[in-house]
Amino acid sequence: xxxLRYAEPIDAAVGLDDFMTMTGYFTATTEQPLxxxxxxxxxxxxxxxxxxERLKRYVPETRDLVAA
Numbered sequence: 717x718x719x720l721r722y723a724e725p726i727d728a729a730v731g732l733d734d735f736m737t738m739t740g741y742f743t744a745t746t747e748q749p750l751x752x753x754x755x756x757x758x759x760x761x762x763x764x765x766x767x768x769e770r771l772k773r774y775v776p777e778t779r780d781l782v783a784a
Contacts, residue, residue: 752770752774752776755770756771
């Protein structure tokens with residue numbers, strides 16, 4: 717099938733690269749670590765030792781709390 721569309725295999729690879737670039741598939745993303753609030757939403761069994769250490773040191777902000 718590729719031989720019908722592309723004369724050389726490299727042409728197919730260039731075509732795929734152009735398509736992926738055009739669709740935004742090759743966008744640079746920087747993965748940010750989860751915040752402590754997001755870690756609290758994860759299942760406890762899926763947390764790593766580093767996650768647990770971060771949560772042990774975590775002190776939530778209390779500015780939004782109102783005394784009743």
